[in-house]
Amino acid sequence: MSTPSGGFTSANLSWSKVDVLTPYQRLTAEVQVRGGRLRETINDPEPLFHMRNVSAEPLLPGAVPLSGVPEGLFNKDLIGGIRTIEPEPPPADQVAEMIRRYVMFQASNFMVTGAAEFPKATEPSMHTEILMKSRFFPILDATVTVFGVTGKSWTQPNIWVNRDLMLAVYLG
Numbered sequence: 049m050s051t052p053s054g055g056f057t058s059a060n061l062s063w064s065k066v067d068v069l070t071p072y073q074r075l076t077a078e079v080q081v082r083g084g085r086l087r088e089t090i091n092d093p094e095p096l097f098h099m100r101n102v103s104a105e106p107l108l109p110g111a112v113p114l115s116g117v118p119e120g121l122f123n124k125d126l127i128g129g130i131r132t133i134e135p136e137p138p139p140a141d142q143v144a145e146m147i148r149r150y151v152m153f154q155a156s157n158f159m160v161t162g163a164a165e166f167p168k169a170t171e172p173s174m175h176t177e178i179l180m181k182s183r184f185f186p187i188l189d190a191t192v193t194v195f196g197v198t199g200k201s202w203t204q205p206n207i208w209v210n211r212d213l214m215l216a217v218y219l220g
Contacts, residue, residue, distance in 0.1 A: 060084075063100065064136075067204070068122070069129040069192060071157050072111040076133075077102040079122075086132050087139065090184045090208055096121045107194050128158055129192065129207040130184070143167040149175060150220030151187055155213040162190035162207075164219070175219055184208040 060082050068075040080098040081089040089097060099122050104114035145168040153160045164187060166175050179185045190207045194200035 065133040067131050067133060068127055069158065069194075069207070070107075070126055071128065072108040073104040073106050075099075075102060075104045075114075075122075077120075079130075085136055085139065086130065086208065087136075087184075087186075090124065090127075090130060091182045095125065096123055107197055107200055124183075124210075125212065127184075127210050128155055128213055129160060129209045131204060131207045135205065143169075145169070148188070151179075152216075152218040152220075153187060153209045153214060154216045154218075155210075156215060157196070158192060158194045160187050160190050160192050160207055160209055162187040164188070176217065179217060180211055183211050185211060 061080055062084050063078040064081045064084075064086060066075075066077060066079050066086065068077065077099040078101050079086070079089065080100075082092070083089075098119070100119045102114055102117040102120055104112070106113055146165040147168050148163040148165055149172075151160075151162060151164040164175070164179060164185070166178060170178065186206050186208050188206050189203075190205070191201065191203050192207060
C-alpha cells in the first residue's frame with residue numbers, strides 16, 4: 049500500500065475538521081490534507097486518507113455510533129460527500145467570473161440539491177463535462193437527503209460529492 053503522504057513533505061500536511069456522509073453514517077472528524085485544501089486531498093489518487101478525533105452518527109439501524117475515536121484510515125470509495133466545517137478560501141486558480149446553475153445529484157441512498165458554479169465564459173453544453181472531470185465535485189448551498197430514513201435531511205454551505213457513486217446528475 050502506498051503512503052498517504054504522496055511524496056509531500058510533512059510541512060505541506062495539516063488537519064482540517066470535516067463532515068463526511070457515508071452510506072450508513074455521518075462522520076465528524078479531522079482529516080489530514082495536503083497543501084491546506086480538501087479539494088487536492090480528496091481528488092488525489094491515494095485511496096485512503098488519515099482521520100483523527102472521529103465521531104459518527106448512525107443513519108441506518110445497526111450502524112454503530114462513534115465518539116472521539118483517536119485515529120483511523122478511511123477509504124475514499126465509500127464517501128458519498130465531504131465538506132470542511134470551516135470555510136476554505138477560494139483556490140488560487142479560481143476564475144473571477146462564475147455563474148451558478150441548479151444541480152441535483154442522485155446516488156443510490158442519498159441525494160444532494162443545490163448549485164454548481166462554472167466559469168462564465170464556458171458554454172452550458174460543457175457544464176456536465178466540467179463536473180465529471182474530477183472524482184469529487186462541489187455543490188453549494190446544499191440540501192442533503194438520505195433515502196429511507198425519516199428526518200435525515202440537512203442543509204450545509206457546500207459538499208464535495210463522489211462522482212463514482214452517482215446514479216444521475218441534473219442541471220437546471
